[in-house]
C-alpha cells in the first residue's frame with residue numbers, strides 16, 4: 001500500500017472559512033441509515049427522552065414535602081433527589097458534581113474522542129428527533145431536496161408548515177418539562193395551562209421552547225461547529241491513541257484512488273489489480289452525515305463522532321460482500337501499525353482524579369450532618385447588666401433539621417461556671433421533619449472582672465443525632 005497515511009491529528013482539523021471567518025451555510029439533508037451505531041443512538045435517545053420527560057412525574061413519598069422524586073423547590077430552598085435532600089449549605093455538592101462531569105468528559109474524550117457529542121449531547125439528541133420528524137413529513141433526502149427546490153405549492157406549504165408545527169410541539173414539551181422540575185408537576189402543569197403559574201415559569205418555558213426550536217430545528221450542525229466551545233478545546237484532549245472515526249485511505253484509495261463500480265471494476269480483485277481501492281465513491285457516507293462533511297477528506301472539526309458514516313459504509317461493503325471497516329473507529333497510532341496505548345500518564349491521571357473526586361463527593365453526602373446548627377450573638381446590646389448585678393448575653397440559634405422525622409432537642413451550656421440558660425417561654429425545643437427554626441437564647445452569669453470575652457459552647461443533644469453537637473460561642477462581659 002503506497003498511499004500516504006491520512007493525518008488524524010486534531011491540529012489538521014479544518015473548518016472551511018470564507019474571508020469573513022464563517023462559512024456560508026450549505027443546506028444539509030441527512031439521509032437515513034440503518035446499522036449498529038444508529039440502533040445504539042436510538043436506544044440512548046429513548047432512554048434519555050424517557051428519563052427527561054418522565055422524571056418530573058415520578059412520585060417519591062417523603063414527609064413534609066412534595067412527593068416528587070426530583071424536585072428543585074425554590075420556595076423552600078431545597079433540592080430533592082429521591083431520598084437525598086440538598087440544602088443551600090450543601091450547594092458545594094453541585095460544584096463537586098460538575099467537577100466530576102468535567103473530569104469524566106476529559107477522560108472519555110482522551111480515550112474515545114467526541115462520543116459525548118455523537119451519542120449523549122442534548123443538541124445531538126434533539127436534532128436527531130427533529131430530523132426524524134422532517135423525514136417523516138417531507139420524505140427521504142432526495143424528496144426533501146426536491147421540495148426545497150420546488151416553488152411554493154399547497155403541498156409544500158402543508159409539509160413545511162406541519163414540520164414546523166411538530167418541531168414547535170416538541171420544543172414546547174421540552175420547555176414545559178424543564179419547568180416541571182421546579183415545582184410539583186401535577187399542580188404546576190395545571191397552573192401553566194390555566195394562567196395561574198408564576199411569570200418565571202412562562203418565561204422559562206418560552207425561552208426553552210424558542211432555543212430548542214432554533215438550535216435543533218434551524219441551526220443544527222452550526223451549533224456544534226461554531227457555537228459549542230467543546231469542539232474548540234477538544235484538540236487539547238486528543239492524541240495519537242484517541243479513537244476517532246477514520247477512513248482507511250490506504251484501503252479505500254490504493255494507488256489510483258477511489259472509483260465507481262463501473263464495468264471491469266465491479267469485483268474487489270479486479271479493482272486491486274487495476275490499482276483502485278475499495279471505495280466505490282457512492283457518497284453514502286457523506287449523505288448520512290448530520291454535519292455534511294466527507295470523512296474521506298480526513299478528520300475535521302465538524303465531525304461529532306456519531307459513526308453514521310460507519311454504518312453507511314458497512315452497508316455498502318455488506319452489499320458488495322467485502323469486509324467491513326473502510327470507515328471505522330480507529331486511532332492514529334493503530335493506523336500507523338502500532339498498538340494504541342491506553343495506560344499512559346494522562347489517562348491514569350484523569351482516572352485517579354475522577355475516582356478521588358467521586359469518592360470525596362459520595363463520602364461528603366453519606367457523612368453529612370442531619371442537623372445544621374448556627375449560633376449568632378446578638379450585638380445590640382452586647383450584654384445587659386441585670387438588677388441583681390448578673391450579666392446577660394443573647395444569642396440567635398438557627399436550626400435546620402435535615403431528617404425525615406421531627407427532632408426533640410436539649411440545649412445546655414458548657415464552659416461557663418454558674419451560667420444559667422434561659423429559653424424564654426419555650427420549655428422544650430421541637431423541630432419538624434425537614435424544617436428550620438430560630439430560637440432566642442439568653443445566658444446569665446455573675447460578673448467576672450477577669451475577662452471581657454469568655455469562650456464557651458452550646459451543647460445540643462437530639463434523638464436521632466449520634467453525638468451531641470458542640471457549637472462554640474463567646475460570652476461578653478463589661479470592662
Ligand code: SF4
Pocket residue numbers: 245285288289290291292293294295302303304305306307308309310
Ligand atoms: S463524518 Fe461520520 S462520524 Fe463524523 S459527523 Fe459525519 S457521519 Fe458522524
Ligand code: SF4
Pocket residue numbers: 252278279280281282283284285286296312313316326327
Ligand atoms: S460509503 Fe464507503 S464506499 Fe461509499 S463513498 Fe463512503 S467510503 Fe466510499
